[in-house]
Amino acid sequence: MTVVANRVTTAKAASLQAEKPNMLFVTLVSIAAALGGILFGFDIAVVSGAIVFMEQHFVLNNVQIGWAVSSIIVGCVIGAAISGSMSEKFGRKKVLTAAALLFVIGSIGTATPETFTGYIIFRIIGGIGIGITSAICPMYNAEIAPAKYRGRLVALNQLAIVTGIFLVYFLNLWIAGFGDDAWDVSSAWRWMFGVGAVPGILFMLLLFFIPESPRWLIKQNRPDQALPILLKIHGEELAKQEVLEIKESFKQEKESGSLKQLFSPGIRIAMFVGVMLALLQHVSGINAIMYYAPVIFKEMGAGTDASLQQTIWIGLINFLFTILAVWLIDRVGRKALLLTGSALMTLCLAIIGIAFKMGLTSGPLVLIVILVYVAAFAISLGPVVWVMLSEIFPNHVRGKAVAIASMALWAGDYVVSQAFPPLLSSAGPASTFWVFGAAALFTFFFTWRSVPETKGRSLEQMEAMWTAREN
Structure with missing residues (x-):
């Protein structure tokens, strides 16, 4: 009997291994969902081209310039804060559709204010x-992706973000070329913001063609609706197995809706790591580069057109190295990329600070080092943080946990974007970049000591990993 049972088990395991996920379906769905990152990337980049003209149009001081850039982050913090409860109540798909509508309204509104x-x-x-x-x-892409390919499918979100950034840098330069300086100040920045309605509407339309998250459906006691989606992804045997694993993971849920769960054993360490990574993604200075690139290049002596052209190089490097990260993340792992990237970022920020301190900014040195810094970010903190935030939390708290970590991310973004203009004018560029370099150095040591490797683990295995670390 034992021999027969072993043969049956072996045959079943072989059958499961023989089944391969439907990567065409999963990839198309993931690309559609990841296009939400286009909206994110658009707003990161569009203000870098518009702020130079808005400063003159509205006669802004340094604090107002910071507020013009960082005010969106107040909305981002609100959006991140409500995303968990809203997506748990209404589902991922409906809430994303509402978010796309808000973005369209915001794009049109920022193009037309008096x-x-x-x-x-x-x-x-x-x-x-x-x-x-x-x-x-x-989070949606993590919930729909097979474990083996989850890193690259979630990283598509970051690829969409940098694609939006790259395209908008060209768009800003193209729009600025339509008129003279007076037209740029009166109208160019309005067109820069208004064009954002186009990707917002496209994203809204594509959302009608993607399925709801099967994990959310099972949590809502609707496995009959989740199973057809999982069948399309995995095939029959693996789909049935995954339904059972997801159901089992939700059995651990206690005090549904309570924030106390986030501080329970096996989860609180994950929360700490997630929040710290979210903060470090921004306080290491990337958005100071992305939001204020033309301002930085003007500090180096470039004119308006030259600064916008140099900004395009940032977008191109960011785009190309994010593609490299998507290819690497499931091969070399998350931790190796974080360590490599943060070490390079630290070195680059130190060199940039020295160049400003010694007055060596007239040549190509600072531009080259900034591009290396952006490349280092693009293969590490850029995509890896989003991947880890989407995968390290257990099913039953994922919505709340991701919302809190995202709030921390946007809080870090707000501090950097609001503080950069006054810090640049008071402390000077050298000290400003050294502050960011210290944050990047801390990121290296924090990753080395506290961040585990999560490559290849299923979402249902994550809680056991954190519990084992705590015991």
């Missing part, structure tokens, strides 16, 4: 949509 206050209001509205998509898009 006052600076009007601009700020609509910037915050659009930010709410961005905050929601930033939390839910990678």
Whole structure:
């Protein structure tokens, strides 16, 4: 009997291994969902081209310049804060559709204000949509992806973000070339913001063609609706097995809806790591580069057109190295990329600070080192943080946990974007970049000591991993 049982078990295991996921279906769905990252990337980059003209149009001081850039992040924090409860109640798909609508409204509103206050209001509205998509898009892709390919499918969100950034840098330069300096100040920045409605509408339309998250459906006691989706992804045997594993993971849920779960054994360490990674993604300085690239290049002596052209190089490097990260993340793992990237970022920020301190900014040195810094970020903190936030939390708390970590991410973004202009003018560029370098160095040591490798683990295995670390 034992021999027969072993043969049956072996045959079943072989059958499961023989089944391969339907990667065409999964990839198409993941690409559609990841396009929410286009909206994120658009808003990161569009303001870098518009702020130079808005400063003159509204006669802004340094604090107002920071507020013009960072006000969207207030909306992002709100969006991230409500994303968990909203997506748990209404599902990932419906909430993403609402977020796309908010982004469209925000894009049109920021293109048409007569006052600076009007601009700020609509910037915050659009930010709410961005905050929601930033939390839910990678989480949705993680929930629908096979474990073996989860890293690259979630990293598609970051690829969409940098694609949006890259395209908008070209768009900003193209729009600025339509008129003279006076037209740029009066109208160019309005067109830059208004064009954002196009990807917002496209994203909204594509959402009608993707399925709901099967894990959310099972949590809502609707496995009959989840099974057909999992069948399309995995095939019959693996789909049935995954339904059972997901159901089992939800049996651990106690005190449904309570934030106390986030501080229970096996989860609190995951929360700490997730929140720290989210903060470190931004306080290491990347958005100071992305938001204020033309301002930085002007500090180096470049004119308006030259600074916009140099910004395109940042977008191109960011795009190319994110593609490399998508290829590497499931091969070399998350931790190796984080360590390599943060070490390179530290070195680059130190060199940039030295160059400004010694007055060596007139040549190509600073531009080259900035591009290396962006490349290092693009293969590490850029995609890896989003992947890890989407995969390290157990099923029954994922929505709340990702929402809190995303709030921390946007809080870090706000501090950097609001503080950069006054810090640049008071402390100077050298000290400013050294501060970011210290944050990048801390990221290296934090990753080395505290961040585990999660490559190849199923979402249902994550809680056991954290519990084992705590015991």
